[in-house]
Amino acid sequence: MASQSHPSLGADVSLALLERFDQFAGLRNALSTIGEQRQHLAGIPMPLQDLPLTVHPRYPMADALMSMSKQSAADDDEQDFKIRNQFWSTWMRTTVVVVEHKGKIKCVPAHPANHVDQLINTIGASDAWGIQQEQRALQLLGTLVKHHTFKHYLLTGCFLETSDRSGVTYLFRKLRPTLALSGRTGRIRILAALCSHPIAYYQNSWGGAMCPTDDVVAHLMMMRGDEHMFWKRSNQHEPSTPQAGI
Amino acid sequence: MSTGQLGILNVGAGDTKISFDPSKPAEVERACAVVMDMIRRGYAIMVQVGERDGKPLYMRAESFDPATAEYIVVGLPETNVAAAEPKLRNPETNEPDDDDKAQEAEEASPPKRKGRGRRIAARSTHGVAVAPISGG
DSSP states (O other), X not given: OHHHHHHHHHHHHHHHHHHHTOTTHHHHHHHHHHHHHTTOTTOOOOOBTTBOEEEOTTSTTHHHHHHTTOHHHHHHHHSOEEEEEEEEETXXXXXXXXXXXXXXXXXXXXXXXXXXXXXXXXXXXXXXXXHHHHHHHHHHHXXXXXXXXXXXXXXXXXXXXXXXXTOOEEEEXXXXXXXXXXXXXXXXXXXXXXXXXXXXXXXXXXXXXXXXXXXXXXXXXXXXXXXXXXXXXXXXXXXTSGGGOO | OOOEEEEEEETTTEEEEEEEOXXXXXXXXXXXXXXXXXXXTTOEEEEEEEEETTEEEEEEEEEEXXXXXXXXXXXXXXXXXXXXXXXXBXXXXXXXXXXXXHHHHHXXXXXXXXXXXXXXXXXXXXXXXXXXXXXX
């Protein structure tokens, strides 16, 4: 019996040690416990400072969770800006917004300005995720795809799967929208960058409320089980925009 | 086949699993209540309904029967083939026959489609439940 209890004890000690270095572990665990008590089967998303959270309107406490991170947005509204126009800048690789402020016209890059902004925000969003949760999600993904596909994901952060229904090939990527690809004309064409997250996501980042691999599992299962709904529920980003993550 | 399991993607836990082990009726009863609750809350439940060319074939469960612990799946390939058969028309009026009219009316009303779904026993299949999705 002693040999059975040791690994479990070792795992508990390791987890406790790991969580000592993660300043958000306490809040994450508390939200998880509250979620269990209130029977929120998918848990409660963690609000983060400076990263507004968009929660699915049907999810319990959606308004309360979103209002916790709206302070900075409210501050922006107080400044009296009026949007006059907007255009795409190939040089800046972003949408430039023409605004009127105190009688003067200014051109400002839309937020996020480019990939770097989006990347930095995604690093910020990573505070919400735990290593233990990501490891469990990886184990689940390992049961859903073949070995070589799982290896692709572990080593490159992405993998391909073709839908039998539509013939569209999907490139599932960690912390990036899934790319829908077509090779019918002989060369690979990007149909759309499909971005969606279960429950919630952090605005201006590629991060969702769930850990990165859970988002990938959600995309994969939606594609396999109901491809039409996957397209319908996802935002379809233009491949050239920063949000597409290409 | 191993006991049927349903993985639920979870923010705080990575994923949690519920199982439908026939030897544990109380656990199955609780699992059925959880699945019913998820369907009511708009979760997408993807269950394996078979295999095609050696690859697992998944479909979204439209409904669930807690009395028999079965997922109800609509729109399997066999159903689509049957629905694609040409309809007979009355040669004088060029209108569909009465039976076909009734069938068309039945197809036009989505709630009735649930009754024609294929039932998949939860004890013998695996699946993943995804919480309501927002476009990012």
